[in-house]
Amino acid sequence: MRRTTAIRERFEALHSQYSREVWALAYARRMDADAALDVMQETFLRLWKQLESGDEVQNPRAWLLRVARNLAEDLAKSAFRRNGTQPPEMLNGLMSRGTLPVEKMERDEAFARIRELLDELTPADREILTLRYAFEYDAPRIAELLGVAVAAVHMRLSRARTRLAERLSANGVTTLP
Amino acid sequence: MTPLPQNPDHLDRAFGAYFQAQVPTPWPAPPVPVETRTAVNAGWSNRTRFTLAASVAALFAFALWVSAGGDPTTATKGDDLLRNGKAEGDGLKKHMPVDPMK
Structure with missing residues (x-):
């Protein structure tokens, strides 16, 4: 016992x-x-x-x-x-936050686009972005968790963020909620 | 709506909104393992095994006892059985049906 x-x-x-x-x-x-x-x-x-x-x-x-x-x-x-090759739900987890239907639709659309573009990043980049944005961990903590240098986290974070922003622009996403 | 990608702060906010929308809310508690049920099952299983072993042992002992002759004062010997059960030819004929063709 x-x-x-x-x-x-x-x-x-x-x-x-x-x-x-x-x-x-x-x-x-x-x-x-x-x-x-x-x-x-x-x-x-x-x-x-x-x-x-x-x-x-x-x-x-x-x-x-x-x-x-x-x-x-x-x-x-x-x-x-x-x-097949499609993920089960493209809009998975996009819960309502009490926004107006039009705003919600625009946000869902932008989120779906972000999600699509995230698929093009490497899992390592997505992991850093997830830790940074989903849990708001700072670079030293992410570095500790992933066993890499803080400078490397900054670099990979910046690179992943820039890549994502560029792809969003290239895909016609000009605004975000 | 926020223009993209001129303002990194807005980009950060948008990414934050996206990723935070994915995080389970509230954060789930640790899963509940089924150790209690497993423990009960293990106890039951042991008891079952013990009962089965005891039954087999009792059966085996009884078989040995019977093959060894059991209680000599009460058991019927095979010879007796044969002698008492011997069929007499004439006796059997008495019980045979009459042949209607005769």
């Missing part, structure tokens, strides 16, 4: 510490918020089984990211078999 409590405490601490990073990694690969959530939950369930079985997880972060990466790739393969 005491062992189970200890495992649960460790499990919850790891979830609190790494779940956003796991979600960001899965999201950067799939560009699907719901699928990323499924990958995140499945990854943590596997972590629980690992902890419960008594096998020591030496580096939980590396373990979690490896499992999440594999699951995201497996999901991509199975999604490809089901849906």
